[in-house]
Amino acid sequence: MIPEKLVKVAERAQNALEQMPIDQRVAFIKKKSHVWRAFKRHLRAMSYGKCWYSEAMGPQSPYDVDHFRPKSEAQRADNEKDDGYPWLAFDWDNFRYSAERSNRLSTDEETGQTFGKSSWFPLVPNSPIACWDNRCTKQEKPLLLDPTRKADVALIDVGSDGRMIPSKTCTQAGKERVKASVRFYGLDLPDILAARRQVMIDLGDEVDKLLLLIADAMEAERAGDPNLIEMHRKTITGWTLPNRPFTLAARARLIELGLPELLAGPEDQLAIAA
Structure with a gap:
């Protein structure tokens, strides 16, 4: 204000x-x-x-x-x-x-x-x-x-x-x-392009960790650690919140990976504004 x-x-x-x-x-x-x-x-x-x-x-x-x-x-x-x-x-x-x-x-x-x-x-x-x-x-x-x-x-x-x-x-x-x-x-420009690419790389690494946890849980026919899986989901969603740098790049990367359901929604944005 x-x-x-x-x-x-x-x-x-x-x-x-x-x-x-x-x-x-x-x-x-x-x-x-x-x-x-x-x-x-x-x-x-x-x-x-x-x-x-x-x-x-x-x-x-x-x-x-x-x-x-x-x-x-x-x-x-x-x-x-x-x-x-x-x-x-x-x-x-x-x-x-x-x-x-x-x-x-x-x-x-x-x-x-x-x-x-x-x-x-x-x-x-x-x-x-x-x-x-x-x-x-x-x-x-x-x-x-x-x-x-x-x-x-x-x-x-x-x-x-x-x-x-x-x-x-x-x-x-x-x-x-x-x-x-x-x-x-x-x-x-080179510096900003490199920083944007790094966000996309780091986000991709987090997605790999999440998918590996889910795959391990499915292979063992068990639920896995729900807290750990949820923590990774929240971490990934956090990259697409408006208080993070290069939010648009993070959103584009998640959509490219076929995971639009992990994008931050209005309720997530309200949480950081509170």
Whole structure:
């Protein structure tokens, strides 16, 4: 829950911004960066410390409060940019808790390709473009997936090799959005790809242990140790809870192994929220 006092601070900054001449807006926004930074720990709590874009989690990974729609400049293409969305600089609905590797520009040392969202905010062809005098953001069609929209999250999945891929229900337009998001959020950079793959490997090992216990019990024509079997089941289900890193990868691995019944359900999620 966002404290009301933080919301009020943001509202006051917004009201001041609305009264400013155009040539003073960018400087004012930069001066007031403490406003959105104050939201960080509350945004972090919403995702159990995970980056909203990558699901990565780590105490040595710096995190930012990203503006999904860039506050001072929007890069639409390599040679195309505009003033972005300054009126959303203090709108906490526009904030996303993001690892630096997803939010800031960086270079893949293996390929030399640049990754990171930074001020990039491309739109699909022929999309309306919102501006200060016409704030039609609801009519815009962003190319990047928004982690706060269920419909967007449903477009992306994890392949058997750990790479991010379009989901089975993705249309061609959706596939283009997934491709752009993987690039700009750096979702398949070597370090994060290795971490995601490790989750899938470790989960597979736990599944092997469970199946071996069940097989041994069936071969001996006995019930086996129900407590031990249940412990392994709970451990496996735990990998798919929202407080674990790379939950989507864990879920994809279980489905691939033909064990969707071990996925965490609403009652499991309520247990960690209690």
